[in-house]
Amino acid sequence: xxxxxxxxxxxxxxxxxxxxxxxxxxxxxxxxxxxxxxxxxxxxxxxxxxxxxxxxxxxxxxxxxxxxxxxxxxxxxxxxxxxxxxxxxxxxxxxxxxxxxxxxxxxxxxxxxxxxxxx
Amino acid sequence: xxxxxxxxxxxxxxxxxxxxxxxxxxxxxxxxxxxxxxxxxxxxxxxxxxxxxxxxxxxxxxxxxxxxxxxxxxxxxxxxxxxxxxxxxxxxxxxxxxxxxxxxxxxxxxxx
Numbered sequence: 001x002x003x004x005x006x007x008x009x010x011x012x013x014x015x016x017x018x019x020x021x022x023x024x025x026x027x028x029x030x031x032x033x034x035x036x037x038x039x040x041x042x043x044x045x046x047x048x049x050x051x052x053x054x055x056x057x058x059x060x061x062x063x064x065x066x067x068x069x070x071x072x073x074x075x076x077x078x079x080x081x082x083x084x085x086x087x088x089x090x091x092x093x094x095x096x097x098x099x100x101x102x103x104x105x106x107x108x109x110x111x112x113x114x115x116x117x118x119x
Numbered sequence: 120x121x122x123x124x125x126x127x128x129x130x131x132x133x134x135x136x137x138x139x140x141x142x143x144x145x146x147x148x149x150x151x152x153x154x155x156x157x158x159x160x161x162x163x164x165x166x167x168x169x170x171x172x173x174x175x176x177x178x179x180x181x182x183x184x185x186x187x188x189x190x191x192x193x194x195x196x197x198x199x200x201x202x203x204x205x206x207x208x209x210x211x212x213x214x215x216x217x218x219x220x221x222x223x224x225x226x227x228x229x230x231x
Binding site for chain 2: 095108
């Protein structure tokens with residue numbers, strides 16, 4: 001089981017960025033996927049997309065609701081985090097994580113991708 | 120949101136000695152399915168997050184048995200029976216009982 005994030009980089013305030021989370025060793029659509037970010041202030045959960053069998057339902061942290069969108073491409077076995085209207089406070093390392101098939105435990109994590117929002 | 124408070128924030132431990140980290144939640148972590156979703160994560164320097172303990176006291180696959188978790192209600196503890204060099208890093212508690220999921224501030228475990 002492996003998750004590999006990519007797509008991070010430098011973006012100007014107000015800009016957009018799309019992060020990818022490529023899965024290997026398992027079928028991504030069979031699991032819920034979460035996104036979490038890490039700053040010097042700690043870890044912050046951002047949102048979740050449920051498995052395909054559970055209707056791909058999404059839920060987000062209030063402060064990113066309407067700006068961040070989680071999606072998935074089954075053919076690529078990859079999940080995405082589309083981020084809009086980025087602010088300097090969004091600067092962080094972004095992780096994707098897989099939720100276990102039973103319960104809510106996040107059992108696998110990627111290595112993270114750094115997003116820097118700066119002019 | 121459920122606030123997760125860890126103590127201590129930093130701990131210096133001698134190799135071979137035990138270590139203990141506490142985590143207190145602002146609300147009960149009992150999920151609607153009856154399980155208590157309190158997890159412990161490890162982050163070694165330069166490494167991704169790693170699940171150690173799930174649902175309070177269950178060791179994840181591959182986790183050495185020197186790691187154990189306990190607790191009920193709102194008070195939880197991660198214990199390391201005999202610290203080894205590879206245990207240096209930051210430890211986080213995390214609740215998955217209610218959205219938004221939240222994390223403790225992290226405890227930096229340093230080896231003396």
